[in-house]
Amino acid sequence: MFKGLTRLQLQMVALTSLLVLAGSVWLARSESSASGASQCRCFPGDACWPSTSTWNTLNNTVGGRLIKTVPIGAVCHDTFPGVSYNAKKCADVQGNWARPELHDETTHSPMAAFFANMSCDPFTPRSAPCVIGSYVQYAVKASCDSDYRATINFATKYNIRLVIRNTGHDYMGKSTGAGAIALWTHGIKDTTIKDYKSSYYTGKAIKLGAGVQANEAQEAANAKGYVVVEGDCPTVGIAGGYTQGGGTSPLGSKFGLAADQVLEWEVVTGAGTVLTATPTQNTDLYWALAGGGGGTYGAVLSMTVRMYKNMATAGVTLSYLESSDAYWQILQVFLTNLPAVLKSGAVLYWQLLPGNFFYMPQAYLPGGTAKDLVKLLQPTLDALNAKKIPYSLTSKDFPTFQDSFKTLNPEMNITEFNLGGSLIPRSLVATNKSVTALVAGLKSVTDNGGILAGVSMDVSKTPPVPNAAHPAWRDSLFLAFLGTVYDRSNLTANVVAQQAVSNVLDPSLDKLTPNPAAYLNEANFKRANWQSAFYGTNYAKLVSIKKKYDPNAIFWGPTVVGSEAWAPAADGKLCKTGVTV
Template identity: 30%
Template sequence: MAPLRLNLALLGTLATQALALAVTRRASVASIPESTWDAFNETISGHLRNGEPMLAPCYTRYNGESQTPDHAQCANLQKNGGDLTFATGQFGYYVQSQWGACQTTGDSCTFGAIRPDILTPILDKCEQGSVPTKYVDVRSVEDVQKTLVFAGENNLRLVVKNTGHDYMGRSSAPDSLALWMHNLQPPIELNKDFIADGCSESSGDSITFGAGQQFQGIYDFVEPLGYRIVGGSSVTVGAAGGWITGAGHSMLSNELGLGVDSVQQLKAVLPNGTHVTANRCQNQDIFFALRGGGGGTFGVITEMTTRVYPRKETQFVQMVFTNLLPVQQRRLLDILVENGEKWAEEGWGGYITMFNLGTIVFIATPLLTHDEAVESMKPLAKFATTFNLGIVKVQSTESFREGLDPFVQIQELGIFPGSAWALSSRIVKRESFVQSKQEELSDILSDFLNVQQNPLEPSMQILVVCLTMPTVYSKTMPESDLPGGPGHASIAPHWRDGIWQVLHFRTYDGSIDNPKLVQRIAQRAHDVMEPLRAFTPGSGAYINEADPWEPDHINSFWGEENYARLLRIKREVDPGNLLMVHQGVGWEESDARFSCYPDVTA
């Protein structure tokens, strides 16, 4: 009966919160007098800006009014829009372009995938879409504090944005004010034998950095010092934003754990403007919530301190298989499934990207010697030689950054300017890899690649198998970080027993502005995951890389016990629900900020 009582308690809490929120109506940004905006801007050192889509300077019509295009700026944007370092430094940019649009109305401001695109800005119009109307270019903790207080006092819709790496649309909303954290980048500091505030013992060597710091800068900092760090494979992701608040997986997660496992201290501004320090010794509820509870929900992280680890020889395997026949693709899937659990136990981490007639394998392990890694990869090597697909080589390096760079280059090239991505995902636990289930798992994954393509829904199908679960780490994780301990993170329990994270992408041209077509593509990406969901009962998805319409998202993202604690914390720190995101803790589905999400049937 205990689970039933918990369910009823959760339902009662949700119902109470929903009733409280139902009477809340957010004010339009346009309803705030200019004099009020001007006065606010003075308190934040002039850091208030008008938000506009990145490509707005290219268009002759913007938000229904004629304008003179800035041809020099437009040429620069078109030339560099595919450079993620440049693009993520623009407020109006979103890596998945649909989140800058209003997908239910077709209002958007993007180009086709082929650049330069001269005709679109002449023949089409640029609309605000879901790009926040105004934003604060945050340069200090005080900017965050004053913005949160201002938004609360004026009942404004508020979002938090860092780099625009956002699969769920949490960093955009129509008619909103945004906190743009990207430029909060004080110098990174190395802390030898770091002792968190209020603690008495060292937790090891760590680095401290600001909320806007991207992994590019972090890797550049730690590499010459002889360290590794648990970090993302995309170097333009912000380390202290959605990545860490969602869990933060890495090629090194198998050995070293998730991002939330390495974090030693977070500083954040709560919705009421209070700046707090959270770690395993103080503000443990906040520390719990900010490590897995989801971005843009409990507070705004301004500073993060996380462990760094000594260099270690790592074995890398990179292989590109092209022009695979269906029978070859299926055999490759069988090999991956048959060896999935074994390779996880051997420390392999990385990414296997499969599409139509090709596959990219990029994996690494720091737990095997070169000879052991060669032996481990024999099934893959045999596959390659059998079909005359090349030689699987294992390369050793003590520089993780050096080993990672080739994949970074491939990945960055794979993100086309103006592309949109519909996706769904699932964490596949150890129990799904037993021999009796392997064929069915291979069947399901094979179907992902062979789903009949509707010519009226132009999109490319991609299957990504992420070997980024903390398989080895979770067996020996510190007792203090287990459930009930001061370092427990709010991620769902299935992370600790996961072997793979499987993602299904449908990429399409972001200039498509037909709401019905966009909805159908999103619906198809949602539906295709159903067989894997059914095959993996009791599992879930990674909140940062999930289907935006994830079924049973509470259990999928957190589990009921974690969610009950998160909801209690949410109501304590943000009773007015100032910070709210789609499928976040305590979200209210009827809020107008979600009006641009397609109507996908879960």
């Protein structure tokens, strides 16, 4: 989302004077609603917690693939049993902390460090406590459906919190949890390219195991002369929350959301049943999984998606710096011109940075030329020239999409941010009055210490098969990410900063539309009215599907469908809230 920037460049005005700290523990909840152990998931230290021999039995059942968590930061401390401080290994962890590859090979470490709650943080002093804390207690490295069933059945029988995890690419807190067992799907790497034929699609398709990452899927497709719809980060697990949550993409304007590409799902339900969900079989489950959010209806074993012929792709970058109000005037021209640019099939990634710096590190036009893409951006370039504002523009033609992607996006590190954001509708650039209000809203974000990034794509085309992606996607102009820099050393500061996102930054854009919508994969996990913001008018139907396929409510995660029935207490224990869904 925010690329090519040093941490120094990302420093911003503090917002602490605007807010009062409401609590020092994230997602803290009173346990007053939990009147007994049956009201909460079983937790380490409780009498109900399985014995060592019981865990060993599970380990035997899953072929020795049960893994007890040893925090990745334990080598930076003296305080975790069985692990000694190791300066060299600690330096390696610290030096690679921003790299997704460090985390996605672990069973437990989320890339959004906020959700680790500093349980065993590599940047705290050597003598600081290192405990499992908010990390999962155990993980099953699943290889097949029987491992899924065994894990789900174990969690159900012993009333233990269950987490579904692949890589840990997760800004919403869904891939970790105190006292939990993780169903770790990362090892399921099967890919099969096939000639697919059905009543709703005939053509090339690729079946992807739950652990396949975007770069792996793309490489398999490219080897046969095709592409798949993938996101901006190549290490994301493509069949997980990415596609199940909708899925933005550099190919979005050309082919639609990732959720629009799905032909079938292979799923293990909360009852332990293996099902195939397609537009003609278990159709409600198919609909829900394609855009209605991951980790709540069932655990996906595989996903089959459409492939498209690879194509020449144009790439453009643009940046300018301007201290006067002309900066915002140019932005208004840029935004007003966006619908025409996106309608051509282009996708633009851009940022508004401190000091009135506009930075567009990636713009793609699949199937077009660099000359075409520059021409589409000409109104913005003309406005810059008219104001005599210097700018940097590069353009290039690439023989394939992946060539453009690897050049414009050579490395994607973790976004260490207290995150918010929303979907901005095209209606906001339809009149001078509305686009002026939009620019004022964006300016308010940066004036109040925020950084903003936009992912502009046109996914208005009706998908080949109806799905549960938020209806607001079809009318959107861009996805606005916003936030403040995450403080690695001060959890309280991050709690304050997240409150700033909720109370100051998100409202700057929410007030522009009567029914604000947001991207459920990457947004403010504390967002009010999240059911409407993340799911829109689909929510009630999604709840009924959740109840059907997860009758024991074993699947849970923050802001997933049906999640309001449970919440973590102050110690992390997952307890019922008394809310009926």
